[in-house]
Amino acid sequence: MDRPATAEELFDTIGSAYEEVFGRPPVIDRALRHLLGALPPSSRVLDIGSGTGRPVAEELAAAGHRVTGLDVSSVMIDLARRQVPAASFVHIDVRDWASPPESWEAVCAFFPFLQMPRRDTEAVLADIARWLVPGGLFALVTVPRDVEDVPVEFFGHTFHETSFAPEDLVRRVEAAGLEVTGTASELFTADEPGTPPEEHLLITARKPGRG
Secondary structure (H helix, E strand, O other): OOOOOOHHHHHHHHOOHHHHHHOOOHHHHHHHHHHHHHOOOOOEEEEEOOOOOOOHHHHHHHOOOEEEEEEOOHHHHHHHHHHOOOOEEEEOOHHHOOOOOOOEEEEEEEOOOOOOOHHHHHHHHHHHHHHEEEEEEEEEEEOOOOOOOEEEEEOOEEEEEOOOOHHHHHHHHHHOOOEEEEEEEEEEOOOOOOOOOEEEEEEEEEOOOOO
């Protein structure tokens, strides 16, 4: 493939290998502990970029929450539906997703923005703020780098990565109308020979209001 892979092409190709190589990054565990400890029973949770469904949708659904996962990859959606039948999964790009205002107690976004232009990330963050109930929780995980449309090798494919420096992303979450409640950063090395460690950033936030 001469051109960079789209997110759909990349993750259709990777499939279950993603779960095998990346497993459970520490910041994902931290985010899950935060959500599981704070959410009211039977909360509605939107998981953007739900991948294989593990561990995020699986653990939230096992705790009794009503989870809907979104992913651009039909292969990932099929895997998630098989692995996590207690959750619902929709094959869609979050930029095409419509949800009523104040319809989710929590939204997770673990690595879905790395192939999205900055203006689109800003628009989705504003959508998330609108979708959350007052007091609703938001957890975002990304690779924080001040890069835009930079070629990156990943699982033998090239894609164009866009991200933000940590302080810039925090500002954008706040500009969307959310209150940042914490940040955490970890170095993570995937279980793949020759893969260098990368920084993972967790941002937790809430929508102002009751709750």
